[in-house]
Amino acid sequence: MKSPPISYIKRTTDYYLALGYDNPYQWACFDDVPFVLPPKKLSQMVIALVTTAAPFQPDKGRQGPGAPYNADAKFYRLYRQPISPPPDLRISHIAIDRAHSRADDMASYFPLAALKRARDAGVIGGVASHFYGLPTNRSQKTTIEQDCADLVSWIEKDRPDAVIALPNCPVCHQSVSLAMRAVEAADTPSLIMGCAKDIVEHVGVPRFHFSDFPLGNAAGLPHKPEAQYASLTDALRLFETASMPRTTFISPQRWSTDDSWKQDYSNPDKLTRDEIAARRKAFDEAKKTAAALR
Numbered sequence: 470m471k472s473p474p475i476s477y478i479k480r481t482t483d484y485y486l487a488l489g490y491d492n493p494y495q496w497a498c499f500d501d502v503p504f505v506l507p508p509k510k511l512s513q514m515v516i517a518l519v520t521t522a523a524p525f526q527p528d529k530g531r532q533g534p535g536a537p538y539n540a541d542a543k544f545y546r547l548y549r550q551p552i553s554p555p556p557d558l559r560i561s562h563i564a565i566d567r568a569h570s571r572a573d574d575m576a577s578y579f580p581l582a583a584l585k586r587a588r589d590a591g592v593i594g595g596v597a598s599h600f601y602g603l604p605t606n607r608s609q610k611t612t613i614e615q616d617c618a619d620l621v622s623w624i625e626k627d628r629p630d631a632v633i634a635l636p637n638c639p640v641c642h643q644s645v646s647l648a649m650r651a652v653e654a655a656d657t658p659s660l661i662m663g664c665a666k667d668i669v670e671h672v673g674v675p676r677f678h679f680s681d682f683p684l685g686n687a688a689g690l691p692h693k694p695e696a697q698y699a700s701l702t703d704a705l706r707l708f709e710t711a712s713m714p715r716t717t718f719i720s721p722q723r724w725s726t727d728d729s730w731k732q733d734y735s736n737p738d739k740l741t742r743d744e745i746a747a748r749r750k751a752f753d754e755a756k757k758t759a760a761a762l763r
Contacts (some may be wrong), residue, residue, distance in 0.1 A: 488739030502714035517597035534573030565685030678704035
């Protein structure tokens with residue numbers, strides 16, 4: 470029998486308390502959720518992508534498959550890049566599920582190839598010429614006042630018909646949720662594809678495609694292009710079928726027949742005292758690096 474999704478809010482709270490931080494993070498939560506209906510049929514819509522992945526920076530250390538957390542590779546302001554030539558995006562800078570996600574297939578967290586396939590098949594009208602990189606900020610104030618404002622400004626200039634956003638780490642899911650609320654409030658339909666169900670639904674968003682996969686695989690199963698395309702087309706249908714905010718589609722796909730992977734992510738019960746101390750030290754060092762880069 471399939472087990473329930475991970476409660477990332479509880480898991481991360483327990484984890485940071487175990488590391489010795491006694492001020493649990495307060496996640497964003499809203500009662501009202503903006504919602505607009507698409508002005509066109511799906512087959513006529515031009516879709517833009519939003520990601521929390523970072524462009525590869527050769528001088529910033531390891532960022533490839535299996536790389537550890539790399540604070541040097543993090544970015545702090547929204548970026549905008551063309552989809553051609555195809556970008557090289559990495560997710561080494563955020564808290565993906567490194568025990569189960571090698572991040573060696575960009576298509577599992579950035580569905581550009583699947584979106585182009587949907588365009589070629591006539592499912593959508595087109596793919597926007599540029600995509601957007603949204604920073605991961607624990608500060609909700611910074612996310613709303615800086616990052617969401619920057620994104621809405623670019624969306625209003627580029628004028629895609631709809632936006633799909635793909636977060637990776639827990640805080641990414643919150644940042645993207647805040648951003649899609651802002652995009653929707655500015656009259657552009659939005660959709661999130663993600664793996665942290667409790668965080669996205671806690672914030673409150675218009676449309677959400679949930680895959681019960683390890684963090685870092687919001688766009689689908691790695692190295693399985695047919696499954697990735699199925700995930701994308703299931704998500705795209707929400708632009709046609711959702712009639713109210715807080716619409717969540719739960720993907721029928723499974724990571725594996727064994728759900729034991731859900732016990733591993735940031736689980737303090739599986740860490741020794743020495744491991745907890747080492748992780749506290751690494752986290753403090755990463756905060757110093759981030760502060761210097763800002």
